[in-house]
Amino acid sequence: MNPLTVEYINLARERIAAHVHKTPLLTSSSIDSGLDGEVFFKCENFQKVGAFKARGACNALLSRQIEEIARGVVTHSSGNAAQGLAYAAQVCGVPAYIVMPKTTTAVKVEATKGYGASVTFCEPTLASREEVSRQLQLETGAVFVHPYNDYDVMAGQGTVALEILEQVDGLDAVLCPIGGGGLISGISTVIKSLSPNTEVIGVEPEGAAEALLSLQRGEITAVEGPKSIAEGLLSTVGTRCFPVIQQNVDRIVTVSDGEIRGAMRTLFERMKLVVEASGAATFAALEAQKVSLKGKRVAVVLSGGNTNFLGGE
């Protein structure tokens, strides 16, 4: 039974309030006049660890009894979920064991270690990730925390929408990226409860449109060899997330890698914001007219900012 309600998400918000940022909702008059509408950018790139993942991970740990996680927590991730769980474990004062594919870039490994986590490498396959994670649980007594298919994680991510609704009125739509579906599950639950006339639109890369395919088929369907520069959006939708998406998400649109790059560039040049590819996909959908902004007020979730520095003069 799905416990994900606005009340449940409000509790998550109280629980994590001291440990995560209420992120700003920024606007740009030049972008608005170019697209002939109003865009509100929810800046989760400014969140702790540089992405919304800090919210869900903190709620997942803070909602458990400390005895349950005293021997530590485990997850496998090469991305923001690793840093999110490492940060949350640091907040709770418990060990974090992160399983990362040995192909993970050094900077991500260092960032995760920077939050005090212990990193164990595995082969870059799901089977190896799961096997090494199980091994670590057995050895350490640590508890596995899923990066998205977990109601407490979903509730933590949903706090993004509670903030958006406090920060702006009369939204016609909210655009949210879909990877495993944790973020959009939480966000869509809040929006459909508190602002039912606001459309919830999911955004996926063309090369990894698993949620769209799954909705069309009525069952979770993996795409073979998903591929996109938006590495955070390659996961298959979670079994707990899928029914929430079926119920709450109005539609899903897809964007190409080129459109995502263009959006990253506009956010950099016009808004002076560093946004990673997965985080810029929502704005790409507006900029590439996959969703018309004309005369509308639309919030886009910029879900994270962890991208390589290639700047210079």
Add this chain to the structure above:
Amino acid sequence: MNPLTVEYINLARERIAAHVHKTPLLTSSSIDSGLDGEVFFKCENFQKVGAFKARGACNALLSRQIEEIARGVVTHSSGNAAQGLAYAAQVCGVPAYIVMPKTTTAVKVEATKGYGASVTFCEPTLASREEVSRQLQLETGAVFVHPYNDYDVMAGQGTVALEILEQVDGLDAVLCPIGGGGLISGISTVIKSLSPNTEVIGVEPEGAAEALLSLQRGEITAVEGPKSIAEGLLSTVGTRCFPVIQQNVDRIVTVSDGEIRGAMRTLFERMKLVVEASGAATFAALEAQKVSLKGKRVAVVLSGGNTNFLGGE
């Protein structure tokens, strides 16, 4: 006689309030714990046109009689001052004529034209810039507006400090970049009047430390062939700015181009902020320990964010 007082700068603030942003003052707990102090980042990269120049230019035009500028305004600049004046002219509904060296990058030319300005090219020498500007004034009847050596421009830039003092208490120091000296003239006037115990520290590139040399010699002294990636900080200090700097600025420190690049990178990776080289020089002074942050509360002005997009995954 120098009219630059806090009252004068307060008037500027009222005048430009509807046309410029009150920019946020951001913090980063990871940067603070690394440097063992508290840094407050004044984000003028989020300002209209992407730099503080919008403030001074708007005040310079709005403080004049509309009859005086009805036939337009002229300046010469290859950088943010061009966009600032173009924007201010658009606000006032008067023509802007911008003289740019023919070596200016296309993106800067386009950005300036994007605010409705007419761009005229000149040779990349001060003599040619001035000659073409004079010619344009004669032809059009437009008024010349200096990018920094103008009390109304200086007053507009000083509004940055009025905001900082509203946004944070008990500052030990404010770090401000020095190019022609317009920004630090306005900022130091406000700080020394309203918070006299706060140190005002100027920051210059090692390869263009004209203000430092001028202070040491007691007269404005140009550096031959100033050179730095911080293109906005290569100008010689203005005759109206210099006495203000002599009176109000406690000290000047210099930073290398490598230190500036390092600061840009930290701001990108940790804070997800796009800051141009000239804008990152202040933080470079902290990060490179030219100014110790230990146990202190220091505001740094991130003066602009107009740098080339070289991002990607």
